[in-house]
Amino acid sequence: MSQLVPEVLAKQDELHSYLEGAFAGQRLERDANGESILWLKGSDLLGTLECIRSDERLQMDRLSDLTVYDNVDGVDGAERFVAVYQLYSMKRHLRLRLKVLVAEDQDVPSVTGIWSAANWLEREAFDMFGVRFSGHPDLRRLLMDERFVGHPLRKEYGLEDRQPFPDSLPVRIAERRSEGQHS
Amino acid sequence: MTDQSPKLVEPKPQGQARQNLADFYNPQVLINLGPSHPAMHGTLRVMCRVNGETIEDSTCEIGYLHRAIEKLGENRTYHQWIVYTDRLNYCSALANNIAYVMTVEDLLKIKVTDRCMWIRVICMELARIIDHIICVAINALDMGALTCFWYLYEWREEAYTIIEAMCGMRLTTSYARIGGMSHDLPAEFEAMMARFIKGLPKAIDDVEQLLTTNRIWIDRTKNVGTLTKEQALDFGVTGPCLRASGVDHDLRRDRPYYSYPELDFEIPIGLHGDVYDRYLVRLEEMRQSLKILKQCMKKLPGGPLWVDDRRVRIPEKKDVYEKMEVLIHHFKIFMEGIDVPPGEAYNAIEAPNGELAYYIVSRGGPKAWRIKIKSPSLFNFQSFETSVRGAKIPDAIAVLGSLNIIAGELDR
Incomplete structure (x- = not known):
């Protein structure tokens, strides 16, 4: 049983049946809370996002979270990683999750052009898993030191494999894309 | 006397002064704030490119408090990980515990x-x-208003005394358990809460009288660190900072969970998205929370605290000591952990700082496959570079305080 009130769950049910029609033939699942999970190909991501954002019934206009998880056991598909996009509709108060299977040598298109929020989230995903986002303005590590070797949230990285650094590196001012892009 | 007058018009000191001024207005001067600086509220680091005292550009560097909490989540049982949620946002550990369970x-x-x-x-x-x-007290303290800090902290201490009576801890509470709570409410809870609900509004009113119409406070906070509606949504800012920018959104009302639909409360929103509006929104939210607490104390039902489910029910200590089977059950829950079925869930609550969510992917078994913490601070801090552009350095400190960045949940 979910902690959400029944009205919210009913709205999620309605959304799911709408998605079943709109994205017929695509892999569509539901999670423990009844929220819909739509699986996409990396090449379709930006196009589908455009359509999900403008669709009158969905209006998924906010990126709630972006993350990656390791699919090394192959439960969710043949590829190594799964990129997860948590979307939220500010008008309809609905949630939708997009998932993209990513191979180890494959790039995912960056969504920083749509949401500035994706900037640090994609950097974190790159830092923790080594997944690269093509078109990201400044793809470097976010939490770990630049001298860090490996990607700590991959399953093969051991919990005890510590890499201490005695000092911190100087910070550089990040390069900017064209000014006023998000104004 | 005759010797001294030519010295006064000597060109050298004047030229030197001009040179110094040119150094001051050099647009390439870099100033490093943090990571260990008393005004930086934890281990945050910002590199600013300043011209005079105006910040022309800045870059935030985070990760100084990264403790691999998400990695630990994959290596600890679901129960063992509850204590790590305290260390995320250590100012509101209770909300973190509950969102996770x-x-x-x-x-x-x-x-x-x-x-x-x-x-x-x-x-x-x-x-x-x-x-x-x-947030409000430290924000005011950073700008030199120490009195508000004392007025409000008296009641923060009072709140921590209540929390200590509830779960035995002040800061790192670990109060929630999967399927219940670690303790029921103490006997004196009602009286303590009544005192708190009665006393805090006076302190809020005092602070309001000291700050809201204070010329200095207004000068320091109005039109400082402004985030427009569009910018706030673009950066995924949530919570009081989003509402201060004029977006009417609160998960407690818009995507209600638990008993929030039965409660009567209002959601304050700001207009300008500056430090002043964030302060006003937070003050009003405190009053609304008190209103909610008052209703909760009236409606608080009796009955069992724990869910009747053998998978998660932690046995009573008395039974553990006296009954063999219960002892074994207790041992198995804590040593082996709870077997959580495969699946995934994303659960968000309206935490004090904004939307706090946990995304758990389970492959079955007692440990999570992946736990992702959606921390509001990460999103709020990302907007910092934009909102301080063109501001002065002391303004940056004011903006940082108003965003209420908690390094623990920022770096995880």
């Missing part, structure tokens, strides 16, 4: 009892009040 309960398809639900609502509102107290 809610997600695990979603995966287990457990619905907690009514009493447990109401206690959790009380905890979350208490957490909101202490978090806002910290």
Whole structure:
């Protein structure tokens, strides 16, 4: 049983049946809370996002979270990683999750052009898993030191494999894309 | 006398002064703030390119408090990980505990009892009040208003005394358990809460009288660190900072969970998205939380605290000591952990700082496959570079305080 009130769950049910029609033939699942999970190909991501954002019934206009998880056991598909996009509709108060299977040598298109929020989230995903986002303005590590070797949230990285650094590196001012892009 | 007058018009000192001024207005001067600086509220680091005292560009560097909490989540049982949630946002540990156990309960398809639900609502509102107290008091303190800090901290101490009576801890509470709470409310809880609900509004009014129409406070905070509606949504800012920018959104009303639909409260929104509006929104939210607490104390039902589910029910200590089977059950819950079925859940609550969510992917077994913490601070801090562009360095400190960045949940 979910902690959400029944009205919210009913709205999620309605959304799911709408998605079943709109994205017929695509892999569509539901999670423990009844929220819909739509699986996409990396090449379709930006196009589908455009359509999900403008669709009158969905209006998924906010990126709630972006993350990656390791699919090394192959439960969710043949590829190594799964990129997860948590979307939220500010008008309809609905949630939708997009998932993209990513191979180890494959790039995912960056969504920083749509949401500035994706900037640090994609950097974190790159830092923790080594997944690269093509078109990201400044793809470097976010939490770990630049001298860090490996990607700590991959399953093969051991919990005890510590890499201490005695000092911190100087910070550089990040390069900017064209000014006023998000104004 | 005759010797001295030519010296006064000597060109050298004047030229030197001009040179110094040119150094001051050099647009390439870099200033490093943090990571260990008393005004930086934890281990945050910002590199600013300043011209005079105006920040022309800045870059935030985070990760100084990264403790691999998400990695630990994959290596600890679901129960063992509860203590790590305290260390995320240590100013509102109760809200973090509850948001996490809610997600695990979603995966287990457990619905907690009514009493447990109401206690959790009380905890979350208490957490909101202490978090806002910290934010408003420290924000004012950074700008030199020490009195507000004392007025509000008296009641923060009072709140921590209540929390200590509830779970035995002040800061790192670990109060919630999967399927219940570690303790029921103490006998003196009602009296303590009544004192708190009666006393805090006076302190809020005092602070309001000291700050809201104070010329210095207005000069320091109005039109400082402004985030427009569009910018706030673009950066995924949530919570009081989003509402201060004029977006009417609160998960407690828009995507209600637990007993929030039964409660009567209002959601304050700002107009300009500056430091002043964030301060006003937080003050009003404290009052609304008190209103919620008052209703909760009236409606708090009796009945069992724990859900009747053998998978998660932690046996009573008395039975553990006296009954063999119960001892074995207790041992198995803590040594082996709870078997959570495969699946995933994303559960968000309206935490004091904004939307706090846990995304758990389970492959079955006692440990999570992946736990992702959606921390509001990460999103709020990302907007910092934009909102301080063109501001002065002391303004940057004011903006940082008003965003209420908690390094623990920022770096995780």
